[in-house]
Amino acid sequence: MRDKKHITGLFAAFFRIGLFTFGGGYAMLPMIQREVTEKHKWATEEEVLDCYAIGQSTPGIIAINTATFIGYKTGGIPGALAATLGMVAPSLIIITALSALILKYRDNIYVGKALLGIQGAVVALIAVSIIKMAKKAFFNVFTYILGALGFILLFVLQVPAYYIIAGALLFSVIYTIFKTRRAS
Amino acid sequence: MILLELFLNFFFIGITSIGGGLSTIPLMTEILISKGWVIETEIIDMIAISEMTPGPIGINMATYAGNKAAGILGGISATAGLVAPSVIIIIIIAHFYNKYRNNLYVNGVMTVVRPVVTGMIAAVCANLAAITLFDVKALSAGGSLLEFFQPIPIIIATVVFVAGYRFRVHPVILIVSSAIAGIILL
Numbered sequence: 001m002r003d004k005k006h007i008t009g010l011f012a013a014f015f016r017i018g019l020f021t022f023g024g025g026y027a028m029l030p031m032i033q034r035e036v037t038e039k040h041k042w043a044t045e046e047e048v049l050d051c052y053a054i055g056q057s058t059p060g061i062i063a064i065n066t067a068t069f070i071g072y073k074t075g076g077i078p079g080a081l082a083a084t085l086g087m088v089a090p091s092l093i094i095i096t097a098l099s100a101l102i103l104k105y106r107d108n109i110y111v112g113k114a115l116l117g118i119q120g121a122v123v124a125l126i127a128v129s130i131i132k133m134a135k136k137a138f139f140n141v142f143t144y145i146l147g148a149l150g151f152i153l154l155f156v157l158q159v160p161a162y163y164i165i166a167g168a169l170l171f172s173v174i175y176t177i178f179k180t181r182r183a184s
Numbered sequence: 185m186i187l188l189e190l191f192l193n194f195f196f197i198g199i200t201s202i203g204g205g206l207s208t209i210p211l212m213t214e215i216l217i218s219k220g221w222v223i224e225t226e227i228i229d230m231i232a233i234s235e236m237t238p239g240p241i242g243i244n245m246a247t248y249a250g251n252k253a254a255g256i257l258g259g260i261s262a263t264a265g266l267v268a269p270s271v272i273i274i275i276i277i278a279h280f281y282n283k284y285r286n287n288l289y290v291n292g293v294m295t296v297v298r299p300v301v302t303g304m305i306a307a308v309c310a311n312l313a314a315i316t317l318f319d320v321k322a323l324s325a326g327g328s329l330l331e332f333f334q335p336i337p338i339i340i341a342t343v344v345f346v347a348g349y350r351f352r353v354h355p356v357i358l359i360v361s362s363a364i365a366g367i368i369l370l
Contacts (some may be wrong), residue, residue, distance in 0.1 A: 018239045022356055028240075054277060059199045060270030061208070063240040068274040077275065084271055088263055091239030095247040096259050098233060103252075110367050117366015118232040119316040120337035121359050124344035125235060126309045129206055130302060131349065137298040146296060150303025154210060155310050161210040165200045168300040169293065176292030 006075050007082045013040060014067050014086030028063050032070075042074045063087060186254045187261040193219070194246050194265030201242065202297050208242040208266075210304040212249070221253035228312050236359040242266060317341055336369050 013035045021028045029052065036042050043051070048066070055065035064084055071083025105111045138144050150168070153159045193215050201208040209231070216222040222230060234244035243263055250262025314320050317338050319331060340362050347353040 020238060022235070022238055022354070054274075058270075058273050058277060059202055060273060061198070061201065061240050061242040061266065064243070064267050064270040065274050068271045069278050072275050072278045080271060080275055080278075084267060087240070088243055088267060091237070091243040092247050092259060092263060094237050094239070095233065095244050096251055096256055098237060099248050099251045099259075102229070102233070113366045113370045114363035115229055115232070115366070116316075116337065116370050117340055117362040117364070118236075118359055119228045119312075120340035120366075121344040121362035122228055122232045122235065123309060123313045123316055124341040125348055125355055125358065126206060126209075126231070126305065126312070127345055128348040130306050130309060133206075133298075133302045133305070137302045143295065143299040146299040147303035147306075150300035151307045151310075152303075154304045155307035161214045161304060162200070164300065164304060165202075165211065165297070168297045172292045172296035173289065175296050176289050179292070180288060 007078050009040065010042075010071050010075055010079050011082040011086040014071070014083045015089055017067075018063075018087045018090040028066070032066060036070055043070055047073075187257055189219075190221075190250050190253060190258055190261040191265035191268075194250070194262045195268055196265075197246075198266040198269040202293065202301065206241065206305050207301045208245065209308050210301070212245060213308060216249050219253075222249050225315065226252075228316060231312075232359060236356050313341075336366075340365055340369075 017028060017031045017035055021031045029048075033045065033048060037045050037048055048070075051066050051069045052062065054069065055062040058065060064087060067083040067087040068080045072080035075082065102111070106115075134147070138147055146168075150164060153164050154161060197208055197212050197215065200211055213227050216227065217224055230245055230248045231241075233248055234241045237244055243266065246262040246266040247259040250259035252258075254261070317334055319334060344358045344362060348355065348358055
């Protein structure tokens with residue numbers, strides 16, 4: 001399968017996924033299922049879902065993790081690179097063009113008003129995402145406390161985000177050791 | 185050398201973002217503001233553009249920020265930096281796929297880091313709300329309560345929240361209609 005045609009096929013499939021999905025992560029799942037499992041049969045439904053689980057628990061952007069994983073599984077390292085490049089290319093092209101336009105027209109009164117209107121919407125959209133994430137992240141008192149802690153450390157105490165994430169990672173290791181000790 | 189600096193900083197953001205979606209936002213905003221690549225009031229424009237254009241939000245934000253800092257090559261460097269950790273780590277994991285699946289430490293990271301990051305995103309959201317929905321500066325300058333609340337952005341945010349959460353209206357439709365509402369009402 002590791003032929004040239006497959007590599008360009010991977011690039012094209014992930015280019016389409018990147019081009020036609022908004023928001024990344026979960027918003028991409030239906031499109032990835034269509035391209036990867038139904039159209040090309042590169043992976044089974046289960047493998048795609050596993051890939052999501054891995055994508056979520058490893059560092060990095062879920063969409064990229066999925067692209068790299070499927071590319072690697074079906075085409076080795078060249079496949080991984082082709083799929084990832086395909087996923088990234090639409091963003092690079094569109095955002096580069098758009099940010100040039102916005103820089104040019106920022107001082108236009110209508111563009112300014114439109115951006116102000118959008119800002120209110122963005123706050124609300126982030127709030128919607130937070131609720132969706134919270135449903136998965138918070139499942140007992142312990143996780144609620146951790147969430148509250150993350151909020152207070154960043155918003156009230158203004159601890160740098162880097163320290164909070166590093167601290168959380170360290171704590172998760174201690175937590176796992178403690179939990180396995182107690183279980184055994 | 186700004187290209188290398190962009191690459192390294194976004195590489196770092198890529199490594200520390202766990203859980204997908206908006207999890208890159210807390211650290212990214214912090215780095216962008218401290219480096220002066222994107223000013224604070226522009227962060228929300230960056231998020232808006234990243235939400236309303238196709239592609240993963242994290243990638244869109246990296247491209248936007250890189251572009252603002254150092255033009256087209258800057259956008260490419262930032263994006264490459266953000267993507268590189270994923271590519272390296274996933275290739276390694278894909279190799280040891282089955283062993284990784286049930287790793288206890290992975291579960292531990294999920295249980296602990298995910299809620300913390302969710303809380304941190306809420307903090308960023310609260311900061312953005314303070315800038316756009318409320319005028320904190322007017323209040324501390326001794327302005328009235330009426331000056332503190334920004335009625336039209338608050339109404340837009342409320343409508344978008346209900347439409348997005350209850351009725352699952354697509355974000356692109358919500359952002360475009362808020363832009364139109366802004367032009368008419370503000």
